[in-house]
Amino acid sequence: MHNTNSDASDEHRQVLKKLSGHLRNIIEQSIVLNAPDKVITDINKQLATIETIMQPYVTDKRALEYYNPNVRGDLNDIQPYSAVSGHYNALAAPIKFEQQQDKLIGRVKYGRAYEGPPNCVHGAIIAGVYDQLMAIAGMATGKAGPTAYLNIDYHKPTPLFEALEFQAWISLERDNKIIVKGQCLVQGEVVTSSEALFIVKALLNK
């Protein structure tokens, strides 16, 4: 179930990614859907058909890696099914990770499905981005482990539909502890900032 390798072809990865894209769009559309009952009933029938088509192929093994620390290229593919950043998980917004010098950057725009306060991103979603981004930033040390604490200062509301730039960088690495700091900018202004402690676990270093 938690495979660290996969023999999936590039073509297979592409069709799976496209599937997540469709599902993501459906989730977003469903939040602001104002259709007649008849239309929604028809949609429900078609979705039930899709579930039936998928069911025979649902196994106890993912097609792609659960975790791939040696990924080349797309940093999001370290955890392709991550609930926060996986391009193969429709629950995750299409956040894009990239390394810039000593900072790991996550760029994303959130829609209605991620709303907390009116027209703003839910605080729990923001916490999720920090947890994932900072965990991956910490992996640059060659070590990894679970989050012991994650502190967030919400300085200003984080708007929906605007380009967000999350940043994370290693603040301290000592023995089995990695402290990572982060911030999120909207049009150059810091709206949230964060600090997390990760405890290195041997199990994760394989």
Ligand SMILES: CCCCCCCCCCCC(=O)SCCNC(=O)CCNC(=O)[C@H](O)C(C)(C)COP(=O)(O)OP(=O)(O)OC[C@H]1O[C@@H](n2cnc3c(N)ncnc32)[C@H](O)[C@@H]1OP(=O)(O)O
């Ligand atoms: C397959 C690969 C997939 C890899 C895939 C990667 C996925 C990334 C996903 C994002 C990350 C997550 O969501 S992780 C999920 C959220 N986190 C969790 O569920 C973690 C649950 N908590 C735990 O399992 C545990 O509490 C640990 C592992 C964090 C720590 O337990 P431990 O290993 O027994 O260590 P322990 O001796 O208690 O502490 C070690 C040192 O850290 C300090 N310490 C511990 N906690 C804290 C704390 N909150 N604040 C300050 N300091 C702390 C201790 O004082 C000690 O210092 P000293 O005495 O040594 O000085």
